[in-house]
Amino acid sequence: MSDFKAKPPVGIEPTGASKQGDSLYQLIRDDIISGRLQPNERLVVADLALRHDTSTNPVREALQLLRGEGFVVISPNRGARVRPIDQNFVRDIYEIGVLIEPALTRWFVGMATPEDIAQLEKVQAEIEENNFADPLRHSELDTRFHTIMYERHYNQHAAELWWKHREVLRAVSRRYNFTLARRAQVLREHRQLIQFIKDGEAEKAAALVAQHVEGSGRHVLEQMRAAEAARAG
Amino acid sequence: MSDFKAKPPVGIEPTGASKQGDSLYQLIRDDIISGRLQPNERLVVADLALRHDTSTNPVREALQLLRGEGFVVISPNRGARVRPIDQNFVRDIYEIGVLIEPALTRWFVGMATPEDIAQLEKVQAEIEENNFADPLRHSELDTRFHTIMYERHYNQHAAELWWKHREVLRAVSRRYNFTLARRAQVLREHRQLIQFIKDGEAEKAAALVAQHVEGSGRHVLEQMRAAEAARAG
DNA sequence: CTGGATCAGATTGTACATTATTGGACACAG
């Protein structure tokens, strides 16, 4: 799990949880992401407290946080369950990304310094070097790539929203591989994006990002559908 | 306060709070919205528990929820405070609205039934009849108008996001009046919007909504700035 | 097979112990 970590953008609203509450949040979240906790599985407060050697209040707090991020569903008097991350859920999140990310990108193009671009190229070089050999590493690098663009945006709310969604999507896509076609396209789009940023082509960059996010969403959804069909068939 | 209520869209994710937790959430939220609780005021768990005649756990739960909605800021070991809803905060939220609402609208135009349109026209008639005489009523009607358009959207996430933001903005704009210019514009845009929907002009409707939201944001921000200047001067 | 009493299991609420922060008193150096 530790190699799944990615640094959040600077200045993102902290969880506001206490030490134990926060680490519990991390632990349970990792259990969900890694699949150790099944979709729809009940999350019994007392059990979790026992397992993580603490008491119930920190667990409740962590569950509330996870609910906020979309990893857990809570219903009154019936407790918490692992949210089954289904196709609708993923589609919803991607669609919001398609709306928001281009706007963040457009702003970045107007603000990018040579250092920013150097950073992007460095990360892109690492992505190309890794060339999807280590999927987790790719996921982390790709997230870093986009974080560079978004983290200094004045609209912290939008950036935070993007980050939350990103985390969920990483949790999902972790289960699948990239098709060859998609690999090529990701590299191509990143390169092209850097070029547009260099040229100050804000509109083109924004349009490209929209396409990039949309393609990414479509790709994951197709994988999910395929896996679904395989399970059923 | 009770006349400030507006019905949330159907199928919005429930808070997941228990009975007491949920009502506490409502109470504290109303106190923040109405200004009975000052910006940055500390929210002491024990006090709140006492005041609302309950114990600390439900209060903690309610505060977590309020944090999720953006009404409260929590920092570890230092407790919760009323979030000062400043201009940046409002601008951030409006900008996200400008990105999301047109997309929701576009879809609605393709799906609207004659009943939907009749509903919109009915609400619009009430808005015109009220003609901003009762600002709270206007706020509620205006919210209903947009809810009709968005609440059945397949992207429940986007709709929920919109609703949360809407609630915050209502909390803010409650403190201000509409300028005459803005009143006229709101009415004009609503009428035009209905016409576009009738004609199935999805793109035009989306563009108009973008303009509508942007104008609304600008209006509120100007009011805030004016109030700020008045305080300072 | 239906329907309601019953009961185990879990959530929710209460009381309290522990631990962290904060502001102020006080001593001391400049």
Added chain:
DNA sequence: CTGTGTCCAATAATGTACAATCTGATCCAG
């Protein structure tokens, strides 16, 4: 006399233990 730093106590957040309440399922009676 003023500014600085340390210690301490008040205050409040956080964690623990437990009581109360709710839910869902099981198991009979009809």
